[in-house]
Amino acid sequence: MVQLTNQDRALLRVLQEDCRITNQDLAERTGMSTSVCWRRVRALEEAGVISSYVALADPDAADLKFRAIVQVSLARTDTDTVRAFIDEVGQRPEVLQCFAVAGTSDYHLLVMCRDLEEYNRFYDEFLFERSCFGQVSMHLITRTIKSVVKLPV
Amino acid sequence: MVQLTNQDRALLRVLQEDCRITNQDLAERTGMSTSVCWRRVRALEEAGVISSYVALADPDAADLKFRAIVQVSLARTDTDTVRAFIDEVGQRPEVLQCFAVAGTSDYHLLVMCRDLEEYNRFYDEFLFERSCFGQVSMHLITRTIKSVVKLPV
């Protein structure tokens, strides 16, 4: 897909808020015919613009009330160390996000656990039981002001 | 909903990865009857454990290649200032996440824009044109190691 059209963006804006809408309703809300609507959504899926359709769960309702931003810096930055870190991040379900930021060997992680006890276990297994970390600083999230997955398309 | 059962967790694990699965397939994969499966999913929706069903879009494919973690600290922390900040965060589509962290007057924001130009506009309108900010530090995201919305239930 070379570039998104305004039609595509309109579809994405709706589907990013509610993907259970029927094709007919989606077509109405975006001002296109049902057949065009259906074909464009398909094209967005095949182009990978829409990567999946998922249920969003509420962290509080799912009893994940210990949330933190964890900043870690790798003491060593050789390929093997970095690869092992990335693999582990991918496998840990408690880690929802991990971003590398410019200008440092820092990674910003979003971590969710049930409680402090579970976080401590995570910390011991993942962060402490490794020689690859320089500094680890945990910032407890006290309030979630905003958390959306809708991209500003 | 008092507490999630193992059945509920099984349903959530599947639906958080694919919500277009049919009730029959979902029942098979979670080892319950179709009627029980359907009723429990309904209960999860009504209890707000499942908050919505959405399409996930790929930021690169949607041409949102300027991503940053922005740390801001409020210079003033009176109710009006904080409220205005929270309102603005809610209205800005570029801000996907905003967390308050313990022990500081800091907020961690996840921001996505098309490019630097768009971010500069955002910065000028949102961050600079206000007297309420103490420090603002932007950390450009160079690599997304992981980004999922699936909670570890």
Added chain:
DNA sequence: GGTGAAACTATAACGTT
């Protein structure tokens, strides 16, 4: 907790401009 039937929807094949 199971069963079945009705209404609705997705999907693809076929026509049309």
Added chain:
DNA sequence: AACGTTATAGTTTCACC
């Protein structure tokens, strides 16, 4: 080549057992 139309198979949803 893009759009509209139609038929059908499949799914959701609800009432009842």
